[in-house]
Amino acid sequence: xxxxxxxxxxxxxxxxxxxxxxxxxxxxxxxxxxxxxxxxxxxxxxxxxxxxxxxxxxxxxxxxxxxxxxxxxxxxxxxxxxxxxxxxxxxxxxxxxxxxxxxxxxxxxxxxxxxxxxxxxxxxxxxxxxxxxxxxxxxxxxxxxxxxxxxxxxxxxxxx
Amino acid sequence: xxxxxxxxxxxxxxxxxxxxxxxxxxxxxxxxxxxxxxxxxxxxxxxxxxxxxxxxxxxxxxxxxxxxxxxxxxxxxxxxxxxxxxxxxxxxxxxxxxxxxxxxxxxxxxxxxxxxxxxxxxxxxxxxxxxxxxxxxxxxxxxxxxxxxxxxxxxxxxxxxxxxxxxxxxxxxxxxxxxxxxxxxxxxxxxxxxxxxxxxxxxxxxxxxxxxxxxxxxxxxxxxxxxxxxxxxxxxxxxxxxxxxxxxxxxxxxxxxxxxxxxxxxxxxxxxxxxxxxxxxxxxxxxxxxxxxxxxxxxxxxxxxxxxxxxxxxxxxxxxxxxxxxxxxxxxxxxxxxxxxxxxxxxxxxxxxxxxxxxxxxxxxxxxxxxxxxxxxxxxxxxxxxxxxxxxxxxxxxxxxxxxxxxxxxxxxxxxxxxxx
Numbered sequence: 001x002x003x004x005x006x007x008x009x010x011x012x013x014x015x016x017x018x019x020x021x022x023x024x025x026x027x028x029x030x031x032x033x034x035x036x037x038x039x040x041x042x043x044x045x046x047x048x049x050x051x052x053x054x055x056x057x058x059x060x061x062x063x064x065x066x067x068x069x070x071x072x073x074x075x076x077x078x079x080x081x082x083x084x085x086x087x088x089x090x091x092x093x094x095x096x097x098x099x100x101x102x103x104x105x106x107x108x109x110x111x112x113x114x115x116x117x118x119x120x121x122x123x124x125x126x127x128x129x130x131x132x133x134x135x136x137x138x139x140x141x142x143x144x145x146x147x148x149x150x151x152x153x154x155x156x157x158x159x160x
Numbered sequence: 161x162x163x164x165x166x167x168x169x170x171x172x173x174x175x176x177x178x179x180x181x182x183x184x185x186x187x188x189x190x191x192x193x194x195x196x197x198x199x200x201x202x203x204x205x206x207x208x209x210x211x212x213x214x215x216x217x218x219x220x221x222x223x224x225x226x227x228x229x230x231x232x233x234x235x236x237x238x239x240x241x242x243x244x245x246x247x248x249x250x251x252x253x254x255x256x257x258x259x260x261x262x263x264x265x266x267x268x269x270x271x272x273x274x275x276x277x278x279x280x281x282x283x284x285x286x287x288x289x290x291x292x293x294x295x296x297x298x299x300x301x302x303x304x305x306x307x308x309x310x311x312x313x314x315x316x317x318x319x320x321x322x323x324x325x326x327x328x329x330x331x332x333x334x335x336x337x338x339x340x341x342x343x344x345x346x347x348x349x350x351x352x353x354x355x356x357x358x359x360x361x362x363x364x365x366x367x368x369x370x371x372x373x374x375x376x377x378x379x380x381x382x383x384x385x386x387x388x389x390x391x392x393x394x395x396x397x398x399x400x401x402x403x404x405x406x407x408x409x410x411x412x413x414x415x416x417x418x419x420x421x422x423x424x425x426x427x428x429x430x431x432x433x434x435x436x437x438x439x440x441x442x443x444x445x446x447x448x449x450x451x452x453x454x455x456x457x458x459x460x461x462x463x464x465x466x467x468x469x470x471x472x473x474x475x476x477x478x479x480x481x482x483x484x485x486x487x488x489x490x491x492x493x494x495x496x497x498x499x500x501x502x503x504x505x506x507x508x509x510x511x512x513x514x515x516x517x518x519x520x521x522x523x524x525x526x527x528x529x530x531x532x533x534x535x536x537x538x539x540x541x542x543x544x545x546x547x548x549x550x551x552x553x554x555x556x557x558x559x560x561x562x563x564x565x566x567x568x569x570x571x572x573x574x575x576x577x578x579x580x581x
Contacts, residue, residue, distance in 0.1 A: 013348055013437060017545045022524040025197045026227060026234035028204065040547040060349035060382060064543055065524065066284040068201055068300035089353050089384055090284055094300035154302050155208045 001122040001146055003080035003101065005052035008038075008045060009114035014057050015064035016091065020073040022065070033069050034076035051078040054120070056112045058084065062091025071095040081120050083127060083138065085109040096145060099153040103127065105138035122146060162412025164320040165387055166355040169295040169409050173278045181319035181416070189219065190294075191272060192307040193281030195263055196224035200241045201301035202282055206309060214249045215311030221253040221272055221281075222246050223263040226520045231527040261492025261518040264288035264376060264460035269492055271402030275390045276409055280304065280313050285460050285542065290375035290387035291368060293394055293408065297385045318384045320355040321346070322417040325362030327426035332576050334470070335370025336462055336540065336560040339377045340431040342423065344441030351383035354418065357411065358388050362425045368397045369466035376461050377542050380438040430575050432538075433558035436546045444563065444575045454537040455480075455568040456549075457561050458489025458516070459523045462540035465495050467561040472504040474565035474576050475511040481571030486513035487529045489521060513568065525549050531556075538567045 018040040020033055027033060038045040055074065061084035062070060071094050074082065081101040095102045101122060108127045112118060116131040125140030141149070151157040163171065167179050174185040194202055199222055206212070214220055222242050227235035246254035253272060260266065264285050267273050275293035279286060284298035299313070307313050323342060343350070356378045363371070371388050378386025388394070390408045398406055429443040457463070457471050468490060480486045488508050490496035496518060499505050505515050522529035523541040531537055531550030536557065539549065544556035557573060566574040566581075 015543075015545045017524070017543065017548050021547055022197075022226075022526055026232060026238065028201045028238070040552045060352065063348060063382060064284065064379075064545060066282060066286075066298040066300055067197065068282075068302060069197075071300075072201075086349065086352060088349070088382060090298050090300060090379075093303060097300060097302035153205075155205050155305065158306070159208070159210050 003052065003054060003120040005054045005080055005118065006050065007112055007114055007116045007118050008049065008053060008055050009112070010041070010055070010057040012058045013060045013063055016062055016067050016070035017064055019062065019070040020067065025067060025069055028069065030072050030076035033073035037073040037077040046077060049077050049079065052080045053078060054118050055079050055082040056109055058109055059086045061087050063088035066090045068094045068098060071098050071100045075100040083108050096148060097154040099149045099151065101141070101149055103138040105136050108136035108138060161416050162414040164355060164357055164415045165389065165409050165411040166295055166320060166357065166385060167317055169276060169278060170315060170317055179317045181317055183317045184314060185317060186312050186314050187278050189280060189307055189311050189313055190277040191219050191221060191279040192304060193221045193263060193267065193279065193283065193286060194304050195226050195283055196228060196235065196239050196242055197226045198282035198301045198304060200238045202304040202308065203241060203245045205302050205305035209309055211309055214308050217250050218252045219311065220251050220308055221267060222251055223255050223260055223266060225260055225262050225518065226524065227526050228519055229257055229517065259493060261495070262460045262463055262520060265464055265491035265495065268292060268372065269401055269494055271404065274398050274402050274404050274406035275394060276407030280307050284379045285376050287378045287383065287385050288372055288376040288460060290378065290385050291371035292398065293388060293390035295385055295387065298379060318353060318355045320357050320417050321351055322420040323356060323358045324420060324422045325358060325360040325425055326422065327362050327424045328365040329425040329428060332562045333428050333430055334560045334562065335366055335373040337428055337431045338423065338425060339374040340433050340438065340441050340558065341428050343377065343381050343438045344431065345421065346381055348380060348437055348439045349382040351378065351381040354383055356381065356383045356386040358386065363388060364391065365425060367466055368393055369464040372464065373461055380542060430560060430563050432563060432573060433544055435544050435555040435557070438544060438558060447573045450536065450557070450573045452484065452538050452567055452572060453535040454485045454487070454529060454531065455564050456487050456522055456529055456537060456539040456541060457564050458491060459520065459541040460491065461542040462561050463489050463491030463495065465498050467540065468495065468499045468504050471561045471565040472507040474562055474579065474581060475569065476507050478511055478569045478579065480512035480568045484568060484571050486568040487516060488513050489516045490518055492518055522549050538564050538573060540564050
C-alpha cells in the first residue's frame with residue numbers, strides 16, 4: 001500500500017475546530033464537509049488539494065473536539081495520508097477508525113516543506129521526499145490497521 | 161510496581177488483576193454517551209453493522225445539547241435522527257428538550273456516572289466524570305457505535321502524571337484557575353495520551369463543581385483522562401444524585417508516575433488564557449487593558465450552580481457595561497430552576513444580562529452568541545481556538561465565572577477586586 005502526492009504543510013496544535021469549524025457540523029455528509037476543510041486556517045486548501053495529496057504538520061495534530069467529522073473531511077477532500085510529529089489521541093483513534101492513514105514521524109514532519117512531492121510505503125513505514133531526495137522512517141502500519149484502511153474503516157472491517 | 165487509580169479501574173473492567181502502561185486491553189463499559197453532533201454519525205455507522213441492536217438500553221445516554229433547541233433545519237434533522245434511534249431502541253437515558261442539559265453537567269446530576277465506572281462518550285469533554293473517581297474519556301463516533309453495539313472498547317493503558325494539590329485557594333480563585341494554571345504549566349499536549357491524577361490535601365478545599373471543571377479540561381492538556389480520589393464530598397454528591405452502587409479505587413502506594421507536580425493552591429491567582437490556545441495563560445495582574453464585547457458564562461466547564469452563584473455575587477446590584485453583551489447558560493434544567501429559586505436569574509437580568517436555556521451554544525460557535533470579526537469575548541468555556549466562537553478574527557479569553565462577571569461590569573478584563581470585592 002502506497003500514497004503519493006503533493007504536501008500541504010501546517011504547524012503545531014492544528015485543532016479540529018479549524019479542520020472543520022462547528023458551524024458546518026449540522027451536516028455529516030463527507031462531500032459537504034470536504035468543501036469546508038481547513039477553511040479557518042487555509043481558505044485556499046480546498047481549491048488547491050488534489051486527490052492523493054498529503055498533509056504534514058508538527059505536534060499535537062487534531063487536538064480539541066472529538067468530532068469524527070475532522071478526519072472524515074480530510075479524507076473526503078482527497079488527502080491520502082497525514083504525517084505529524086504527534087497526534088492528539090482522539091483524532092488518532094478516529095482517523096484509523098474511518099480509514100484515514102496517519103503516521104507519526106518527527107523528522108519528516110519537521111523537514112518536509114509545503115509543495116514537496118512525497119511518497120509513503122505503508123508496509124515499511126518509509127517516507128520519501130522526492131523533491132528533496134530525502135528518506136524518513138515512520139512507524140510501519142500493522143497488518144490489522146492496513147486492513148481497516150483498505151476496508152474504508154473499522155465498521156466495514158468488523159463486518160468483513 | 162503498583163497501579164495508578166486509572167489503571168486499577170481499567171484492570172477491573174478488563175477482568176485483569178494487573179495492567180501496565182502501554183498494554184492494550186478490552187474493557188467493559190458502564191455507559192456510552194453521544195450528542196446531537198456525534199450520535200448521528202455513530203447511528204449511521206451502526207446501520208452499516210451486521211448486528212443492529214444495542215448492548216444495553218440502560219447504559220446508553222443520548223443528549224441533544226450542542227445545536228439545541230434546534231438552530232436550523234439541518235440540526236433539527238440530526239436531532240430527529242437521534243430521537244428516532246432512541247425510540248426504536250427504547251433507550252432509557254434519552255433527554256428531550258425540557259429535561260436535557262449540557263451532557264457533562266447532566267449525567268452526574270442524574271446519577272448516571274458513579275465512582276469506579278468506565279465511560280466513553282463521543283465528546284472530548286467526557287473526561288469530566290473523573291471528578292467522581294470514574295475513568296471516562298472522549299472518543300469519536302465510530303468508537304461510540306462499536307460501544308453501543310458491544311458494550312466494550314479497547315484502550316491502551318495510559319501512563320500518568322501526578323498533580324499533588326496542597327493548600328487552600330484564596331477568595332475568587334476556583335477550579336478553573338487551578339486547571340488553567342496547570343495547562344499553562346504543561347502545555348496543550350503536556351499530558352498527551354496520559355492520565356492526569358489529582359491527589360493531595362488541597363482537594364478537600366475544592367468543591368465538586370471545582371473538580372468537575374478541572375477534570376473537564378484535562379483534554380485541553382491532551383490527556384486521556386483526569387481523575388480525583390473519592391472523598392467525603394464525592395460520596396455526599398453520589399448519595400444525593402445516584403442510586404447505583406459505586407466502587408472506590410485508590411492508587412497503589414508504589415504506583416508509577418512519569419512526573420509529579422506540586423501545586424500550592426494558596427499561591428494561585430485568577431488566571432486567564434489568551435487567544436488562541438488554553439496554554440497561553442496569564443495571571444489577572446498581567447492581563448493589561450483589554451476591552452471586550454461579550455461575556456459568556458456557562459458550558460460543560462462552568463455552567464453549574466456554584467459558577468452561577470459566584471457570578472451573581474459579583475453582579476449583585478451592578479450593571480453590565482454599556483454596549484457589552486452578557487449571556488448566561490445554566491447547564492441543566494435543574495440548575496436553571498435552582499438559580500431561579502435562589503434569585504440568581506433575577507440578579508443577572510437586573511444587571512442587564514440575558515439567560516438562555518441550557519445549550520452548548522456559542523462555546524463551539526454553534527448559536528446564541530456568535531462573535532463578529534474583531535470582537536473579543538471573555539468566556540468561562542474551555543477552548544479559545546481560532547474561530548471557535550465565530551469569526552476567525554474574533555478572540556476568546558478563557559476565565560473563571562468571577563473574572564467573567566467582573567469583566568462584564570467594567571467592559572474590560574477585570575477581577576472582582578477591581579469592583580472593590
